[in-house]
Amino acid sequence: MTPNTSTRRHHLRKLALGLLAACGLGGAWAQGSYPERTIRIVTPYAPGSMVDATTRLVADGLSKRLGQPVMVENRTGGMGMIAMNALLSAPADGYTLLTDTPASAINPTLHKEQARYNPKTDVAPIAQFMRLPFVLAVHPDVSAGTAKELVSLLKQPGSQWNAAGAGTSTGLVTDLFAIQAGVQLPQVPYRGAAPAILAALKGEAPVIFLDSANLAPHIQSGKLKGLLVTSDARQDTLPSVPTSAEAGFGNFKPVTWFGIFARSGVPPHILKQLNEAVREVMQSSQTREYLKARGATSSDMGLDEFRSFFHAEIDMWADVIRKAQIKQ
Incomplete structure (x- = not known):
């Protein structure tokens, strides 16, 4: 093979890869490598709490589906900001995640001095675990x-x-x-x-x-x-308690929820992969029974659906804080 032939083949190979990437195929080829190492999930809640227990259940399921260890790290204190800062200071590569509750949507409005992040632009909602x-x-x-x-x-x-x-x-x-x-x-x-x-x-x-x-x-x-x-249907654990609609308060539907987040900038294909894996875990019979025993229901929100839900939560609670004139 002559040097000129080798050079031509090298250029042709680069051109082919460029065309694949332009068509979206090269990106798909590159996307198959996640995850290659341990994933860390930080949570602002203490060991033994329901958030912690649910996170560990999800982490175990994710590890089995993704083929890599998924570790849970409790970073309590600071009104949740110690854990949130651990997420925001990590690389945007999908290897550091966060589990949190509605507090993640509330804190930037209620505690502006401590929670100095924009929940709509600095974090990327991945999936909702459950609703209670x-x-x-x-x-x-x-x-x-x-x-x-x-x-x-x-x-x-x-x-x-x-x-x-x-x-x-x-x-x-x-x-x-x-x-x-x-x-x-x-x-x-x-x-x-x-x-x-x-x-x-x-x-x-x-x-x-x-x-x-x-x-x-x-x-x-x-x-x-x-x-x-505040559920759509009566609870198995509380069959005699009417729903908000039955009680005449159909617009009163707040729920607590657990969700998993990445920092902004994580590639969309990784967010999608994680969303699909979490949803698989939450629909397993083991997880559903675990939640049912605690009066909760598993969630099956897609990536865009959970993002829209999270942004609506931010707006709703900001409006309540303003109308109730709640100060930091």
Whole structure:
């Protein structure tokens, strides 16, 4: 082979690869290499929490489907910003991911000084794991037997009913209900779900909005009265509690959810691959049974659907924060 022949073949090969790339085939060839090493999922929630447990269940399923280890790293504190910063400071290659809740959509509006990121441009939503409805419950001493009756009580002159607050998300759910119902519902803040539930059980703050997994046992035992649940259908764990629509509050549909994110800039084919893998995990019988036992349902949102959902969450909670005049 002459040097000129070798050179010509080299140029022809480069030209062919360029044409393949232009047609999208070369990109497809290059896309088959992800993942080549361990994937890390950071989460701002503590070991043993439901977010942590669900993340580990998903990580195990992803590892089996992707053929690489998927490790979970708990980075708690800083109102979720320690974990978020770990994501935003990592390369945009799909090897560092984040699991989070509605807090990821809320924090940049509510905590502007600490959460200095734009949730619509700095993070890339990949997939939603699950959805868990909220429940409105009251202490048995509250005379209201329905959500409508509770609103009537709250509108009476001199109403002194308070709600137990269990964190940012549940506090905003309370604010959203008060705004839509046209009532005042002061909140007493507590350090988490357990002390908030205890306050409701004691009647110290007799109204509470919390996820169904936390409240179901107390409603089942009769220690609290469930007035509505924000799911489309009644919950198997709370068959006597009406949905928001049945209770006359069809526009009140907030849910808590867990989702997985990348930082912006991760190639679209990697986001799509991860979305499809997560959806496979969430539709497995093992995962569905795990969630059902906790009053949750698995999610099957596509990539674009979850992005639209996440952006709508950002806008909705920003509007609640503005209307309720909540300060940082």
